[in-house]
Amino acid sequence: MFMDPSQPSPNVDAAPWLRSASALLLGVLGACAPESADAASAPNVIIWLVDTLRADHLSCYGYERPTSPQLDALAADGVLFEQLHAQSNWTQPSMASIFTGRWPGRFDGGFESRLAEQSLTAAEWFSAHGYATAGFVLSVAVGERFGFAQGFERFEELDAHVDERERTKRQGRGYDADVLVQRALAWLDTQRADERPFLLYLHSMDPHLPHEAHPGFPSWTQPYDGPLDGTTTTTFTAQDEAWPLTEIDRQHMRDLYDGEVAFNDHCLGQLVDALTARGLARDTLLVVLSDHGEELWDRSFYGHGHDSLHHEMTRVPWVLHWPGRLTPGLRLPGLARGVDVLPTLLELVGLPALPEADGVSLAAAARGDGPIPRDLPAFSLRGRRRDDPRALRTARTFCYANPRTGEQGLYLLPDDPDERANLRSERPRAFLHAAGPLSRWVRLLRERAEAGPETDAVALDPATEARLRELGYLR
Numbered sequence: 001m002f003m004d005p006s007q008p009s010p011n012v013d014a015a016p017w018l019r020s021a022s023a024l025l026l027g028v029l030g031a032c033a034p035e036s037a038d039a040a041s042a043p044n045v046i047i048w049l050v051d052t053l054r055a056d057h058l059s060c061y062g063y064e065r066p067t068s069p070q071l072d073a074l075a076a077d078g079v080l081f082e083q084l085h086a087q088s089n090w091t092q093p094s095m096a097s098i099f100t101g102r103w104p105g106r107f108d109g110g111f112e113s114r115l116a117e118q119s120l121t122a123a124e125w126f127s128a129h130g131y132a133t134a135g136f137v138l139s140v141a142v143g144e145r146f147g148f149a150q151g152f153e154r155f156e157e158l159d160a161h162v163d164e165r166e167r168t169k170r171q172g173r174g175y176d177a178d179v180l181v182q183r184a185l186a187w188l189d190t191q192r193a194d195e196r197p198f199l200l201y202l203h204s205m206d207p208h209l210p211h212e213a214h215p216g217f218p219s220w221t222q223p224y225d226g227p228l229d230g231t232t233t234t235t236f237t238a239q240d241e242a243w244p245l246t247e248i249d250r251q252h253m254r255d256l257y258d259g260e261v262a263f264n265d266h267c268l269g270q271l272v273d274a275l276t277a278r279g280l281a282r283d284t285l286l287v288v289l290s291d292h293g294e295e296l297w298d299r300s301f302y303g304h305g306h307d308s309l310h311h312e313m314t315r316v317p318w319v320l321h322w323p324g325r326l327t328p329g330l331r332l333p334g335l336a337r338g339v340d341v342l343p344t345l346l347e348l349v350g351l352p353a354l355p356e357a358d359g360v361s362l363a364a365a366a367r368g369d370g371p372i373p374r375d376l377p378a379f380s381l382r383g384r385r386r387d388d389p390r391a392l393r394t395a396r397t398f399c400y401a402n403p404r405t406g407e408q409g410l411y412l413l414p415d416d417p418d419e420r421a422n423l424r425s426e427r428p429r430a431f432l433h434a435a436g437p438l439s440r441w442v443r444l445l446r447e448r449a450e451a452g453p454e455t456d457a458v459a460l461d462p463a464t465e466a467r468l469r470e471l472g473y474l475r
């Protein structure tokens, strides 16, 4: 929806005092830090967020198929983080961590909660320091209804504009990333007279179910007459009803996924070309990343947001491109977390650090001044329910616990990069060594939740519910 910052948001019904913490903090900030002082020499920041993009299906992350020539070129001229791990295996908790620098723990998957007004978000922080802010999103999960619009002067949920008949014809598919790029560029062109630098957030969905082939773009699909047509419904029905899928069926879906990745990469190239044509590329820090991966039947499932927190769910790309300001072609092998993204961006562009962030700035590493600090623990969880699966990842271990099923896992890295050999029983002491910090982390999240609301309640309307069903989030 189009957001007019001068009008109260139609979906925000929280009492004024609930808006308190971030407003208070930003008010204090505004009183002591004139806007222009911060932003005068600051670069633009564009966040190109590709939903459901696992790193290992990108050529610059070693994939054998050339799915990502545009991103490869950005990485060759910029900085690539080889091991960014998201804080959840689905959109809302992971995006909340990226946009607040805080651990997840706000969302349970029921779509009955929203990022609390008192959360301090990237857009609020950039805005308070003199940036123009705009967000264009294709996922209802990161819409205004769920609190993700806070801080954006302009926020559009493009998916809300897809005609219902058209949507039915397209079997639930919304817009592709090319439309997102067009909308964002139209905004950019109205923005040119504004002397402020901008923060622009683009959230695309191409690799997310449902899948379709994109004629004229790189494709790896073979002639196929099996039961899977790339729709969310068919994919999940096949799993629910245990259809006897063959490897040909599964590979067909992987091929479709790769085609969507390649199409999205093409759209990223359109954005880069448009920035160059407008003379904006040099003064723009372009950030490419994803909120989570996708299991492509690596184990027993196609999709995300289920119980697994293995690497195919959490390892996502993170590439920074800022011509002349970063070491070209630098690849950083250390473990990084979604919560580190915002602290890193703030330091790189010269804005003050975010108060109360759980993540740390990796700006020094990004500048080539040494490696990513060792031993940063990457926690992840599915949701905030007491029995939701959770995991701890370090450079040496991946430790997993699912209170709902009683399943526990210990995988030794880097010897077992695919996380296949569960050594929980054989190495009980090593498991306890990792499980202790994991339990303490879950306790910390619980204490935080009890200390103050990090989520506000939200009621679902039928249209939003329909969108969430199409994406497979509600069944």
Ligand SMILES: [Zn+2]
Pocket: 051, 052, 090, 091, 092, 291, 292
């Ligand atoms: Zn997502």
